[in-house]
Amino acid sequence: MEEKSKIFLFIDDDPAPIAELYAPVNFELDTSKLVDGKHTLKIISKDPRGKEGIRVINFEVRNGPSIAIEGIKENAVVDGIVPIMVNAYGKGNQKNFLISGSESPQSIPFWIFIILILFLAWTIYFIVTSSSVNLSV
Incomplete structure (x- = not known):
């Protein structure tokens, strides 16, 4: 039997590992049990020869x-x-999207008003200049 490396997973400075697994491994880290803020995940591996x-x-x-x-x-x-x-x-519960209250209303940025004013000014200019064109031949 082929020997595998052992993996120890630690969260923050806890001396006890949250898991001891053999490589390769897939795992899910449940962050709901952690307080909000900064954390560290420390992964220590030991190969069959004892190197870390x-x-x-x-x-x-x-x-x-x-x-x-x-x-x-x-x-x-x-x-x-x-x-x-x-x-x-x-x-919500991560499986269903919670739409109620998930969007914050925001004020319209000032640059939208500037673009709107410039567009209206250009439209008025275009209408005035194009209506004064004489199409006589």
Whole structure:
């Protein structure tokens, strides 16, 4: 029988592995059991001769509801009354898409108004200049 490398999976600084498996392996990391924030997945492998390899992968968990904010940016300098809109929504159970509350309404960007004004100005210019053309031969 061919000997295989053994793989130990660790989350953050926990001294106990979350799994001990033989290579090659596919596994599902259940992040619902982790708190939101930055974490590390440490993978240690030991080959049949006893040599070790290590790989550390940093990742961030966001299982909680998403929070969308409009009206203020991070590190903004503000004055007076600042209208702020906050929306928070969960993702559902990952098998069904939760559409209710999953989209945050947003204001129309100012550049859309500028493009609309330029288009209307060009349209008026085109109509005025094309109607004054004399088609006499």
